[in-house]
Amino acid sequence: MMEWVPIVFVVFKVLVLGTGMFFAVKWHYDQGKKGTEKERRAVLRAGGKVAAVAVLSLLCLGLVTFALGRVLGLDLTFP
Template structure:
């Protein structure tokens, strides 16, 4: 019965070690790929555009929900 615990711990260690190896490799490869400044600026512009789009959608949904609930949204 003791061998089951040993096998499970070894399997868990192997899974974690494999995951750590691929995580480090992925980050290293990703950093090499992003070394180009132009690609980095393009990615930043895309992230800003997605953030602003999501902010606009959240604003529309918030005001839509407020009107559905009957809240007065007019300025004094």
């Protein structure tokens, strides 16, 4: 017989997260309607900067990880 506790918890988690995501998207959509074109451009520019910083930091983290692996003598060759 299957345990019912994980099923109930997973369903509850999906419902809570789904409801929260719906209201978050709705709130952001409503806030976007209020702003002017100048504010929208500023938000898009800031979002682009954040995305660029995130990509660069991931690239740097990958390079540091491979460098540290080489220093420690790990075999990092692909088959």
